[in-house]
Amino acid sequence: MKRYFLDISYNGGAYCGWQKQPNSLSVQEVLETTLSTLMRTEIKVMGAGRTDAGVHAKQLVVHVDLAEILDVDKLIYRLNSMLPKDILISAIREVHQDSHARFHAISREYEYHISVKKSVFLEGLAHQINTMPNLEKMNEAASLLLEYEDFQCFSRSNSDVKTYLCDIKKAHWSSEGDMLIFTIEANRFLRNMVRAIVGTLLDVGYGVTTIEGLKEILASKNRSNAGASAPAKGLYLTKVGYPKTIFKH
Secondary structure, eight states: OOEEEEEEOOGGGSSSSSSSSTTTTHHHHHHHHHHHHHHHHHHOOEEOOOOOOTTTTEEEEEEEESSOOOOOHHHHHHHHHHOOOTEEEEEEEETTTOTTTTTOOOEEEEEEEEEESSOOGGTTEEEESSSOOOOHHHHHHHHHHGGGGOGGGGTTOOOOOOOOOOEEEEEEEEEEEEEEEEEEESSOOTTEEEEEEHHHHHHHTTTOHHHHHHHHHHHOOOOOSSOOOOGGGGEEEEEEEGGGGOOOO
8 A cells, every 4th residue: 555645625615624524524525435436445534634614625635545556647537527526636646654644734825715896606705795904904914923823812712722823924915806815824723713813804904903902812812802703615725735755756
């Protein structure tokens, strides 16, 4: 058996999230069932992280142990022909046997998409708002995040994590026509963290929270002081980074 990393993307609208759950359909369950059917043996996969219900992924990496793949392109084609239309395998790469999709990841990047006007074509794919917030203030607030390490104020309450420390390397807003896109990269993220950050930055953009107020929220380490979480449908996991040394070729 050899270990492979699979790059997958999906529209999360129909799923309870990435991770398998009882009585709800997950992306992980669909992928494992498809692989098991194709390989005619039970296959388990391990993801780089988990996305919540309704969240999308442009690149989620999973590792899986399979017999040697002689024709990668053919396997990708066969998998995609069996998977539902909202899940796609885009790459399969051989890695060293001890490589782990979650524990060896050194960075994760998310985007949050907001449409500043109603669009029938973005329903389920972006958060839609009616009034343009102050992008300059939101970027000032976003840049402040790079100065902090403890993000307990943006973590889901009663979370069982051992540490709230994250190293944010990038956080900024950009605009493309009627679309606002927030990009954030860190070594790790807490549950609900990105959506809580987006909701809080929107409060800054609308003048509900000041820059000084954001500093107070961060210092408080209290989730109830931060803004409401932005809806799941606007969130995309866009990239998972790894050291090049774990790949075979």
